[in-house]
Amino acid sequence: MILTVTPNPAVDHTIHFDEPLQTGVVHRTDDAVFTAGGKGINVAKYVSALDADATASGFLGGHFGKFVRDRLDADGIASDFVTIDADTRLNTTVLAEDGEYKLNHNGPQIRPADVDELVETAQANEPDTLLVGGSLPPGMSLSDVDRLARAGDWQIAVDMGGEYLAELDADYYVCKPNRSELAAATGRTVETEADAVEAAEELHARGFEYVLASLGADGALLVTDSEVLSAPALDVEVVDTVGAGDAVMSGFLAAREHGLSDADALRMGVLTAARVVGVAGTRVPHLEDVLTNEMHVEVTTVRTR
Numbered sequence: 001m002i003l004t005v006t007p008n009p010a011v012d013h014t015i016h017f018d019e020p021l022q023t024g025v026v027h028r029t030d031d032a033v034f035t036a037g038g039k040g041i042n043v044a045k046y047v048s049a050l051d052a053d054a055t056a057s058g059f060l061g062g063h064f065g066k067f068v069r070d071r072l073d074a075d076g077i078a079s080d081f082v083t084i085d086a087d088t089r090l091n092t093t094v095l096a097e098d099g100e101y102k103l104n105h106n107g108p109q110i111r112p113a114d115v116d117e118l119v120e121t122a123q124a125n126e127p128d129t130l131l132v133g134g135s136l137p138p139g140m141s142l143s144d145v146d147r148l149a150r151a152g153d154w155q156i157a158v159d160m161g162g163e164y165l166a167e168l169d170a171d172y173y174v175c176k177p178n179r180s181e182l183a184a185a186t187g188r189t190v191e192t193e194a195d196a197v198e199a200a201e202e203l204h205a206r207g208f209e210y211v212l213a214s215l216g217a218d219g220a221l222l223v224t225d226s227e228v229l230s231a232p233a234l235d236v237e238v239v240d241t242v243g244a245g246d247a248v249m250s251g252f253l254a255a256r257e258h259g260l261s262d263a264d265a266l267r268m269g270v271l272t273a274a275r276v277v278g279v280a281g282t283r284v285p286h287l288e289d290v291l292t293n294e295m296h297v298e299v300t301t302v303r304t305r
Ligand SMILES: O=P(O)(O)OC[C@@]1(O)O[C@H](CO)[C@@H](O)[C@@H]1O
Pocket: 008, 010, 011, 012, 036, 037, 038, 039, 042, 091, 104, 133, 134, 135, 136, 242, 243, 244, 245, 246, 282
């Protein structure tokens, strides 16, 4: 079972305008979607839709926390959250004619006792894989993530920002940086595929067994102990990119739960992302054909190591 820990969940509010945003103007629209979000929660939703066993955990509080919990229950996603005495945040994505605006709140204050309860919750669930996804709310530190990594007999995956990846200390199973996170984690300039390979290999050498780099329109890379694999992005219609990185991680983890190879895990990550960018916000698209690879993704070996 995969336990996903979202230290900083959110109600994701995705709102769409057919005009550019302007200051001093009240923009109005009928097109708004509210979903339960936060990177780990998204992974639990997508992994469950890929027929793998997942439970969502993390911190929830207040009305938005209740919204997230109720929405997961309604969608049949197993969950085991720590209730906090503060309000879960609301994150807004504005899709306007002039682009995609992401407005994220830093989140509620977490107390040391909340972190202790989170560690106990993780231990009680006895997952094979524990994923920590997204930003850390005020009061939670990277040493708490290392503590979670070491608190049980699980492999630990992280879907966190590059500045976080640079500081983590424990041994990790897999991380999933995007291009700017690769740069932030390594201090390198990451423009070409060769730059991305070198930065991902550096992270691998620092203790990440797998480095799954999502490169947007340039697809994704997977660095393993023995090779570097590459998969192109699919040519699909993009509604918005929210959740795309979480989808790459979800495809990878679900494939591993299904006992698939490294190449198939990379393939399933790219396929899942291709579906997720086609729906608004972090709604779960239909993913049945991802399991059967009907969209066909060609994985190539960039180099053996
Ligand atoms: O502020 P963070 O934790 O870095 O990111 C949170 C978030 O923007 O990421 C997800 C998409 O990846 C959304 O569901 C969520 O609102």
